[in-house]
Amino acid sequence: MNSNTPGTGDQYLTFMLAGEEYGVDILRVQEIKGWDKVTRIPHTAKFILGVINLRGAVVPILDLRCRFGLGKGEFGPTTVVIVVRAGSKEGERTVGMVVDAVSEVYNIDMAATKPPPDVCANADTVFVKALATVGGKMLILLDVDRLIGNSIIEEALAGAAAA
Amino acid sequence: MMNLDAEMMEIAKVFFQESREGLDAMESGLLGLDNSTDGETINTIFRAAHSIKGGAATFGFSEVAGFTHGVETLLDDMRNGRRPVTAEAIQILLQSCDCLREMIAAAEAGAGFDKARIDALNAEIAQLLDQSTTVTPTPAQGGAVPGGAALPGTGAASPGAAGTGWRIQFEPVADLLRLRNEPTRMFAELAALGEITVRADFSRLPALDAIDPEACYLSWDIELVGNIARAQLTEIFDWVDPGCRLEFTPIGSPAAPAAAVAPAPAPAPATATAPRASAVVPSGVTVQRPAVPHAAVAPVAQRSSGESASIRVATEKLDSIINLVGELLITQSMLAAFADGLDTSKLDMLRQGLSQLARNTRELQESVMQIRMLPISFAFNRFPRLVHDLSRKLGKSVEIKLVGEHTELDKTVLEKISDPLVHLVRNSLDHGLETPQQREASGKPPSGTIELAAFHEGGSIIIEVKDDGAGLNRPRILQKARERGLIAPDQDLSDEQIDNLIFMAGFSTAEQVSDVSGRGVGMDVVRQNINDLGGHVQIFSRAGQGSTVRIRLPLTLAILDGQLVRVGREIYIISLLAIVETIQVARDRLSSVLGGSEVFRLREEYLPVIRLCDFFDIEPDSRDVEDGLLVVVEADNRRVCVLVDDLLAQQQVVIKSLAANFKPVLGVAGATILGDGAVALIIDVRDLIRAAVQRPRNINAVRAA
Numbered sequence: 001m002n003s004n005t006p007g008t009g010d011q012y013l014t015f016m017l018a019g020e021e022y023g024v025d026i027l028r029v030q031e032i033k034g035w036d037k038v039t040r041i042p043h044t045a046k047f048i049l050g051v052i053n054l055r056g057a058v059v060p061i062l063d064l065r066c067r068f069g070l071g072k073g074e075f076g077p078t079t080v081v082i083v084v085r086a087g088s089k090e091g092e093r094t095v096g097m098v099v100d101a102v103s104e105v106y107n108i109d110m111a112a113t114k115p116p117p118d119v120c121a122n123a124d125t126v127f128v129k130a131l132a133t134v135g136g137k138m139l140i141l142l143d144v145d146r147l148i149g150n151s152i153i154e155e156a157l158a159g160a161a162a163a
Numbered sequence: 164m165m166n167l168d169a170e171m172m173e174i175a176k177v178f179f180q181e182s183r184e185g186l187d188a189m190e191s192g193l194l195g196l197d198n199s200t201d202g203e204t205i206n207t208i209f210r211a212a213h214s215i216k217g218g219a220a221t222f223g224f225s226e227v228a229g230f231t232h233g234v235e236t237l238l239d240d241m242r243n244g245r246r247p248v249t250a251e252a253i254q255i256l257l258q259s260c261d262c263l264r265e266m267i268a269a270a271e272a273g274a275g276f277d278k279a280r281i282d283a284l285n286a287e288i289a290q291l292l293d294q295s296t297t298v299t300p301t302p303a304q305g306g307a308v309p310g311g312a313a314l315p316g317t318g319a320a321s322p323g324a325a326g327t328g329w330r331i332q333f334e335p336v337a338d339l340l341r342l343r344n345e346p347t348r349m350f351a352e353l354a355a356l357g358e359i360t361v362r363a364d365f366s367r368l369p370a371l372d373a374i375d376p377e378a379c380y381l382s383w384d385i386e387l388v389g390n391i392a393r394a395q396l397t398e399i400f401d402w403v404d405p406g407c408r409l410e411f412t413p414i415g416s417p418a419a420p421a422a423a424v425a426p427a428p429a430p431a432p433a434t435a436t437a438p439r440a441s442a443v444v445p446s447g448v449t450v451q452r453p454a455v456p457h458a459a460v461a462p463v464a465q466r467s468s469g470e471s472a473s474i475r476v477a478t479e480k481l482d483s484i485i486n487l488v489g490e491l492l493i494t495q496s497m498l499a500a501f502a503d504g505l506d507t508s509k510l511d512m513l514r515q516g517l518s519q520l521a522r523n524t525r526e527l528q529e530s531v532m533q534i535r536m537l538p539i540s541f542a543f544n545r546f547p548r549l550v551h552d553l554s555r556k557l558g559k560s561v562e563i564k565l566v567g568e569h570t571e572l573d574k575t576v577l578e579k580i581s582d583p584l585v586h587l588v589r590n591s592l593d594h595g596l597e598t599p600q601q602r603e604a605s606g607k608p609p610s611g612t613i614e615l616a617a618f619h620e621g622g623s624i625i626i627e628v629k630d631d632g633a634g635l636n637r638p639r640i641l642q643k644a645r646e647r648g649l650i651a652p653d654q655d656l657s658d659e660q661i662d663n664l665i666f667m668a669g670f671s672t673a674e675q676v677s678d679v680s681g682r683g684v685g686m687d688v689v690r691q692n693i694n695d696l697g698g699h700v701q702i703f704s705r706a707g708q709g710s711t712v713r714i715r716l717p718l719t720l721a722i723l724d725g726q727l728v729r730v731g732r733e734i735y736i737i738s739l740l741a742i743v744e745t746i747q748v749a750r751d752r753l754s755s756v757l758g759g760s761e762v763f764r765l766r767e768e769y770l771p772v773i774r775l776c777d778f779f780d781i782e783p784d785s786r787d788v789e790d791g792l793l794v795v796v797e798a799d800n801r802r803v804c805v806l807v808d809d810l811l812a813q814q815q816v817v818i819k820s821l822a823a824n825f826k827p828v829l830g831v832a833g834a835t836i837l838g839d840g841a842v843a844l845i846i847d848v849r850d851l852i853r854a855a856v857q858r859p860r861n862i863n864a865v866r867a868a
Contacts, residue, residue, distance in 0.1 A: 039842040040733065041821075042779035043829045051825065051834060051842045058834045058842055060825040093824045152826055 009107035012132075014139055015082060015099040018070040022099075023106065023132070023141045028084045030094060032102055035079045047151065052096065054083065061096040062151055073100055086148035095148050106139070108132045113141065126150070171222070178218040179271045180473065183264070185211035187544060190260050193253055194547045202242070208256075209238040215263065220401045224270045227263065228401075230281055233288040234259045240292075255287050257548070327390060327414075328357070333400075334364075334382035334408035341377055344403055350385070352399045357389020386414065474574060476534050484534075487527040494520045528817075532719060535575070539617045539626070540568035542581045546588055546615060553592050560599050560609055561592060566616035572624045573719035579696055580626065580716065583689040587628040587712050588613060590686070595632035595710060605707065607631070619718075623698075626714040635704040637661045643670065662702045662710075666690040694799060696720070697740060723818055725835070725845065727811035728794065731781045734843045735807075736816055736835060741848040743795040743802065745810060750789050763793060763804045770795065771855040774806045778830060778851065784808045798849045805851065818845065830854065 012023035038050030038061050047066035051058050061081060065073045073079075078101035086093050113130035127150070129143040192208040212235045219227035234256060240246035262284055269276040331353075339346065353359050362384045369380065387396075396411055403409065498516045501509055543565045554561040591613050596602075599609035614629040637658060644650045644664045656664075664670060668687040693700045697717045704710035717723075717740070725736040748763065753772060755761050761772040772793070776783035784790060785808070793804040816835035821828060821844070832847035 037841065039834075039844065041825070041828055041831070041844065042781075048825075051821070053836045053840050053842050056819075056836065058819045058821055058824060058836075095824060 009109055012106050012108050012139070012141060013082070014103040014106060015080075016101045016103055017064055017068065017099055018073065021103055021137060021139050022064075023108070023139045024082070024084060024144055025141075026105060028086070028144045030083045030085055033081050033083065033096075035075055035081055035098060045151075049098065052081075054094070054096075057094060059083065059094050059096055060152070061098060062148070064097050064099055067147075067151055078102075084144050084148070086144050088145065088149045093148060093152070095152070106132075106134050108134065108139070108141070116140075175222050175271075176473070178222055179267055180475075182215045182218060182267050185215050186260050186264050186267075190257065190548050191544060193256050193260070194551055196248055196253055205238065205242045205248075209235065209242050212238055215267075217401065219267075219270075220398075222270075224266075226281070227266045227270060230259070230266065230285065231263060233285060233292075234263075237288055237291060252291060255284065255291065257551075259284055259288070328386065328388040329391060329393075329396060330410075330412040330414045331385040331387060331396065332382075332408070332410040332412075333385065335379050335403065336407050337375075337378040337380070339379040339403070339407070346379075346381075346383070349399050349403075350383075353385065353387055353396075356391050356395060357387050359388075360386040382408075474534070474537075480530065480533050484527065484530045487523060487530055491520070491523045491527060494523055532721065535573050535719065535721065536571040537574050537577055538569045538571050539577065539624075540565070542577055542584060543568050543615055543617070545581075545585075546613075549585065549588065550592065550613060553589065557592065558598060559592065559596055559611060561596060561611050561613060564612060564614040566614060567618045570617040570619060570624060572617075572716065573721065575720050576624075576696055576716055576718075579692065580714070583692045583714075584615070584626070584628065586686075586689050588615070591628060591630040591632065591710075591712075595630040595634075597633050601633075620715075623715050624718055626716065627711055628714075629709065629711045631709040634706045634708055634710050635662050635665070635702070637704075637706070640664055659703075662704050665702065666700065697723075697738070721818055722815055723845070724813065725816045726794075726813050727837075727843070728775070728805075728807040729809040729811055730775045730779070730807050731783050733779070733781050734811065734837070734841075735775065735779075736843055736845045737794060737796060737805070738832075738845070738848065739813060741796045741798055743797050745792055745794045748788055748793050750787070753788055765795065765802075765804070768802070770802050770804050772804045772806060773851055773855050775846075776806075776808075778854065796848045796851070798852050801852050801856065803852050803855045805846075816843075816845070 011026040013026045013029050014021050014023040016022075033054075036052060038052050040050040041048060041060070047063045049061045049063050051060050053059075065071065075098075079098060080102055081096040081098055082102070083094060083096045086095060110130070113132040116125045116128040116131055127142055127147040129141045132139045132141055189208045189211045192204050192211070195204055196208075212231055216228050216231035216235055219225070219231060237246070237252065237256065241248055241252070246252070262281055265276050266281070333346075335344070335346070350359065350361055364382045364384065365380075367380045367382065368374075374380070393411060400407075400409055494516060498513070498520065501513050501516065546565070547563055550561050550563045596611035596613070597605070597607075602609050602611065612629075612631050614627070616625075616627045616629065618625055640661055641650075641656070641664075644661075644667070645652055647670065649664065649667050649670060650656065666686045666689070668685070670685060670687065690700050693714055693716070697720070698715050700712060700714045702710060702712050723736075724739040726739050726742055728735050728737055746765075753761050753763050761774075762769045763772050764770075774783075774786075775781065776786075788806060791806050791808050792810055793806055794810075795802055795804050816837075818833045819835055819842075821831060821834045828844075830847055830850045832845045832850075834842050834844050837843050
């Protein structure tokens with residue numbers, strides 16, 4: 001997983017979710033916007049909150065707390081939507097993710113990161129690209145493509161994390 | 164075919180597109196050529212062929228170029244009156260158009276094509292050329308051509324056989340300059356290859372007062388010294404009219420005397436004294452040869468993909484958009500100026516600016532929508548050819564009339580309507596029109612007519628396929644429908660109802676399956692396709708006088724006339740086209756059938772009721788039907804009632820894809836953005852009906868998934 005970027009400092013945008021800090025590749029982030037009302041979509045999973053109008057495009061909104069089973073959070077003034085672009089076989093999707101708050105942008109040396117442990121209390125480790133340590137804190141770096149692809153297609157996760 | 168890099172491929176795309184247009188022009192020209200030989204028509208066809216040849220050579224599609232060259236030569240003879248325009252020649256040329264279309268599609272897809280067919284056509288063209296009275300047959304001719312005859316030519320083309328120089332005798336046609344060929348440029352290219360000596364021959368130059376300033380009277384004798392392959396020379400003269408006299412003779416090399424003494428295979432057939440030789444043996448072909456055998460297997464199936472990728476837009480449409488964007492910017496800066504010194508006294512001006520903005524935006528939207536609109540002639544133009552071929556095959560005499568070809572409709576609709584139209588026209592030809600004998604027997608002119616007409620009516624486009632044939636055979640249709648159990652044996656139907664039975668699934672009147680129609684694709688598929696586009700189709704027929712199929716289609720798929728409906732706090736949109744009526748009902752007119760599904764008795768019919776709140780899992784205002792409204796919707800000839808809390812406004816909505824960033828959702832056809840910026844979902848009426856027709860439990864099953 002980290003072989004293609006040895007020793008380079010990749011930039012990650014980090015955000016808070018139920019007290020934990022997560023990171024996504026900043027190149028995947030299109031924009032950050034405030035939380036706004038969504039239009040619910042029938043016949044879809046609970047963690048898909050609905051769709052919003054993003055300058056004329058209809059963009060689905062994913063509740064990351066709900067997706068990771070972290071319990072319902074209150075939508076407060078720091079609640080934001082991180083709009084990311086995720087690749088898939090069908091092409092690129094633009095999807096918003098609701099998070100508790102945006103935190104920092106870090107330079108992370110991928111060579112120094114650790115793969116997620118095989119045994120984890122929560123089964124969603126396939127979405128975790130790596131664990132990084134910055135200033136004594138642990139960051140959970142997410143694989144955006146898998147996270148979005150799996151969330152939208154809602155298929156059983158294909159096998160254990162190959163990474 | 165040849166591998167082009169990405170940049171070249173971009174340019175090549177334009178060539179592919181233009182070639183297709185050129186072929187269309189050739190085809191319609193050839194069809195118009197049938198009887199009277201009009202010089203201008205042949206010229207048009209010739210020019211189209213010429214540019215395809217030139218373009219193909221430029222991009223290295225030498226097989227296309229080579230093949231076109233033969234076609235071009237044939238056309239050139241016709242153009243110059245050296246050859247009569249015969250039905251046979253036209254037929255071969257039409258087939259060549261088909262062949263070229265496939266070759267071009269293959270070149271575009273990087274696939275192979277039907278080599279045998281090209282060879283066969285090449286041989287036919289060669290044979291035709293052979294019969295020529297004015298041109299002496301050349302050594303490389305006839306059946307031997309496609310296979311091995313190209314090889315002697317290459318012998319000369321290979322660098323080894325090239326001498327240390329060439330003598331080029333170039334005697335162009337008078338039209339050289341008018342055909343946009345520039346001899347000095349060619350000489351400059353030659354000069355780049357080696358040391359050049361050019362001698363001009365002024366002998367044909369007339370007196371000054373007789374000179375046509377645009378004509379070319381000169382001919383040249385060129386000596387070029389250097390180790391140059393013949394192919395390099397032919398490439399430079401590639402674009403030159405085949406009527407020119409062009410001779411290449413190797414000089415100065417040790418091999419040259421030998422070649423001169425014994426005009427053996429190398430220089431003799433290769434010289435361009437007889438352009439006909441190169442017509443069938445393009446020197447470039449051999450270069451490509453190794454690529455052919457393995458590529459020849461794959462047939463070309465991707466023809467349609469290339470056609471829909473881009474769109475040609477009339478310049479005035481673009482200009483209008485640019486104008487509007489300009490106005491929009493002015494309005495924007497006007498509004499920005501207000502924002503600087505904002506005070507209440509300027510409120511009126513602000514309001515004025517905003518209304519101007521609204522108008523600009525609306526106009527801009529309309530203009531942009533116009534880009535997608537294309538004249539229906541794009542779909543109609545293939546029919547003269549189709550009718551020409553089919554009527555020959557069926558032994559019927561048919562005239563085709565196109566009316567309203569300039570009627571515009573959305574590109575997507577246009578592309579999807581082509582196939583159903585082909586089917587309808589084939590049906591008319593095969594089943595509708597009678598043979599000349601039958602027609603004369605019933606007192607009609609021997610030649611039948613098929614008319615394709617298009618016109619606007621309200622927000623729709625109407626396309627009609629009319630024939631003056633025998634009309635539908637109602638007793639037989641009725642009998643068939645009863646045999647197949649499509650209608651009850653004692654059911655009484657009006658004439659119109661009988662006619663429209665032919666659109667039912669499982670119905671085909673063709674008594675024997677012919678090559679033309681009745682291949683299992685019935686009229687029900689035609690109706691299905693048209694329904695998919697949000698349109699509908701009807702047939703009118705009068706015995707002995709012919710029938711008319713009338714198709715009504717929405718102008719565009721991007722915009723829909725919608726009815727906003729509210730359930731609880733959510734707003735959905737139902738297409739107005741699908742809504743039959745809306746009614747407020749008394750509680751007792753709703754009855755429940757086994758398992759809790761509800762039906763509503765509307766006049767003589769029991770219609771299933773779908774509560775939108777249940778289907779979409781919404782908290783409604785009230786579960787009492789008397790508080791809500793029943794919207795009767797129809798699709799695929801089925802009706803259901805949809806219970807909603809309230810009807811809101813009707814408005815045109817722009818359809819947005821939900822699947823682009825998400826995925827298709829059951830019961831939802833798409834989304835749109837309302838005036839307040841919120842997203843509203845458009846209901847897929849067919850999904851709804853399908854769900855209602857199945858057991859209602861399934862809706863829950865789907866939802867749980």
